[in-house]
Amino acid sequence: MHIFTTILESLLVKVQKFKMAKEVWDALCAKNEKKALTVVVDIRHCIYELKCKDESQVLMHLETLMKIQEQLMGMGAGLPDTDLVTVRVQARPHLI
Numbered sequence: 001m002h003i004f005t006t007i008l009e010s011l012l013v014k015v016q017k018f019k020m021a022k023e024v025w026d027a028l029c030a031k032n033e034k035k036a037l038t039v040v041v042d043i044r045h046c047i048y049e050l051k052c053k054d055e056s057q058v059l060m061h062l063e064t065l066m067k068i069q070e071q072l073m074g075m076g077a078g079l080p081d082t083d084l085v086t087v088r089v090q091a092r093p094h095l096i
Helices: 009-015 021-049 055-074 081-091
Strands: none
C-alpha cells in the first residue's frame, strides 16, 4: 500500500496489521481526530484564561481574542456568541 510509505514509522507499527486500505485510513483518521479535539480543548482553555491586565491594552486584548476565535472557527469549534461575550466581559481590566 502506498499509504504505508507516507506515514511515520510509529504510526506504521499501529496500522500495518490492517489488510484493507479503508481500515488503515479509518484508524489514522480516528487517531488524528482525537488529537484535534485535544487541540480545540487547549485553545478554548487559553481563551477562557486570557485576561486584560491593563486598560491601555484593551484593543490588543480584543484582537487576540478575535484571532483565537477565528482559529477555533476554522476548526469548526468557534465559541457561541454568548460564550464569547462572557469571555470579553470577564477578561476586562478591573478598575479600582
